[in-house]
Amino acid sequence: xxxxxxxxxxxxxxxxxxxxxxxxxxxxxxxxxxxxxxxxxxxxxxxxxxxxxxxxxxxxxxxxxxxxxxxxxxxxxxxxxxxxxxxxxxxxxxxxxxxxxxxxxxxxxxxxxxxxxxxxxxxxxxxxxxxxxxxxxxxxxxxxxxxxxxxxxxxxxxxxxxxxxxxxxxxxxxxxxxxxxxxxxxxxxxxxxxxxxxxxxxxxxxxxxxxxxxxxxxxxxxxxxxxxxxxxxxxxxxxxxxxxxxxxxxxxxxxxxxxxxxxxxxxxxxxxxxxxxxxxxxxxxxxxxxxxxxxxxxxxxxxxxxxxxxxxxx
Numbered sequence: 001x002x003x004x005x006x007x008x009x010x011x012x013x014x015x016x017x018x019x020x021x022x023x024x025x026x027x028x029x030x031x032x033x034x035x036x037x038x039x040x041x042x043x044x045x046x047x048x049x050x051x052x053x054x055x056x057x058x059x060x061x062x063x064x065x066x067x068x069x070x071x072x073x074x075x076x077x078x079x080x081x082x083x084x085x086x087x088x089x090x091x092x093x094x095x096x097x098x099x100x101x102x103x104x105x106x107x108x109x110x111x112x113x114x115x116x117x118x119x120x121x122x123x124x125x126x127x128x129x130x131x132x133x134x135x136x137x138x139x140x141x142x143x144x145x146x147x148x149x150x151x152x153x154x155x156x157x158x159x160x161x162x163x164x165x166x167x168x169x170x171x172x173x174x175x176x177x178x179x180x181x182x183x184x185x186x187x188x189x190x191x192x193x194x195x196x197x198x199x200x201x202x203x204x205x206x207x208x209x210x211x212x213x214x215x216x217x218x219x220x221x222x223x224x225x226x227x228x229x230x231x232x233x234x235x236x237x238x239x240x241x242x243x244x245x246x247x248x249x250x251x252x253x254x255x256x257x258x259x260x261x262x263x264x265x266x267x268x269x270x271x272x273x274x275x276x277x278x279x280x281x282x283x284x285x286x287x288x289x290x291x292x293x294x295x296x297x298x299x300x301x302x303x304x305x306x307x308x309x310x311x312x313x314x
Contacts, residue, residue: 001032002060003297004098006085007039007047008067009105010285014039014047017104020290022051025058027291033298036060036098038085064088067105070283074108078116086110090117093276100277100297102268104285110278111148111271118276121306123313125156127273128231129280130164131238134260135222142168143182143219144272145231146238152230154197157181158205163272164226165208166312170303172225176209180224182233183213194230202228207312220257267292270300273309277301 005021007014021035029035037044041063048054066084068077078087086109089101094117103110111129120127128145135141144160145152152160161179168177181199183191188199190213202210214223219237229237241261248258259265267289268279277300281293 001030001298001301002034002036002098002100003294003301004036004038004062004089004092004101005290005294006089006101006103006105007037007044008064008085009103010281011070011104011283012286013067013104014043016285016287017290018044018047018051019287020285021059021294022048022053023287023291024294025053025056029058030298034058034060035294036062036092038062038064038089038092040065062088062092068109070106072106072109074106074112077106077109078113086113090114093278094118099301100279102279102281102293102297104281104283104290104293107147107280107283110280114271114274114276114278118274118278121273121275121310121313124163124273124309125159126152127271128160128163129269130167130272131234131269132266133219133227133238133241134257134265136220136257137222139222140172141222141225141227142171143227143229143234143238145229146234146269147231148271149230150232150235152194152198154194154201157194157198157228157230158201161202161208161210161226161228162205162312163309164228166309167270167272167305168225170305170308171300174225177225178211178223179208179226179228180211180214180218182219182227182229182237183215185215186213188213198228264289264292266296267294268296270296272305274306275310276306 130144131146245262
C-alpha cells in the first residue's frame with residue numbers, strides 16, 4: 001500500500017508535513033505501507049534528516065517543484081502547473097502507482113484534480129466531501145456534503161445518503177447505517193422545497209436505512225450514522241463543531257468529547273464518489289493532523305469503499 005502526501009501543501013509546509021509523516025513512521029506503520037512524499041527532493045531530504053529518517057525504508061520520494069497556492073484558481077493552476085505537487089499526485093493516483101493521495105493544500109484544486117484525473121464514479125451526480133462528527137457516546141458519524149456543493153438538487157442529497165451509507169458500512173463496520181437528513185424540524189413537511197423533496201426521495205429509497213429528519217441539536221447525539229446536507233449548511237455546521245475545541249481550550253476546559261472536535265484528531269476529509277482515495281486536510285494542519293490524516297488514508301484504502309460504491313451503483 002502506497003499513501004502519497006503533498007509535502008508542499010498547507011500553511012506550515014513542508015515542516016509540519018514531514019513532522020507528521022515522521023510521527024506516523026515512528027509510531028509504527030503497518031508493514032505493507034509506504035509513504036510517498038511529493039515535493040522537491042532536496043527539501044524533503046533536509047527535512048527528513050532533521051527527523052533522523054533519511055533513507056528510511058517506509059518513505060519514498062517523487063520529485064515535484066511547483067506548488068499551487070491557496071489563493072490560486074484551481075482549474076487554471078492545474079493546467080498551468082503540471083509539475084505542481086497536486087498535479088503530480090493525481091497523475092500517480094490515475095496511473096495506480098499510489099493507493100491514496102493526501103494534501104493540506106488548495107482544497108479547490110484537490111476537488112477539481114480528482115474530477116479531472118480519476119473522475120467521478122459512473123452514476124454519481126456530484127462527488128462530495130465528508131466530515132467525521134464525534135458523538136457523545138464515543139462513536140463517529142459522517143456528514144456529507146461539507147463544502148464541495150453549496151447548492152444541491154434533491155437528487156444529489158438523496159444520493160449523498162446512499163454514498164454515505166456505503167462508506168459508513170465499510171469504514172465503520174455497520175450493517176445498516178442510519179441515514180438522517182439535516183433539517184429545521186423533525187416533521188416531514190419542514191424545510192425548504194429542496195429538502196422536502198430530498199426527504200421524500202430518501203424515504204422512498206430501498207437502498208438505505210432512512211430514519212427521517214434531524215435538527216442541529218441532534219448532531220452529536222448519535223441519532224444517525226450518516227447525516228445528509230448540502231455543502232453550504234454542512235460546512236457551516238462542521239466548522240461550528242470544530243470551534244468547540246478552541247472554545248474549550250480558551251476556557252480552560254478539558255474534556256474527551258471536546259478533544260474529538262479538534263480538527264487534528266481525524267486530520268482530513270475524504271472526497272466521496274470518485275474512483276480512488278483522496279483525503280483533503282485543513283490548510284492550517286499541524287504535524288498531529290498530518291499523522292492522523294495518514295492513519296485515516298490507510299483505513300480507507302483497507303475498507304476499499306470507493307470500489308464498493310462503484311459496485312452498488314452499477
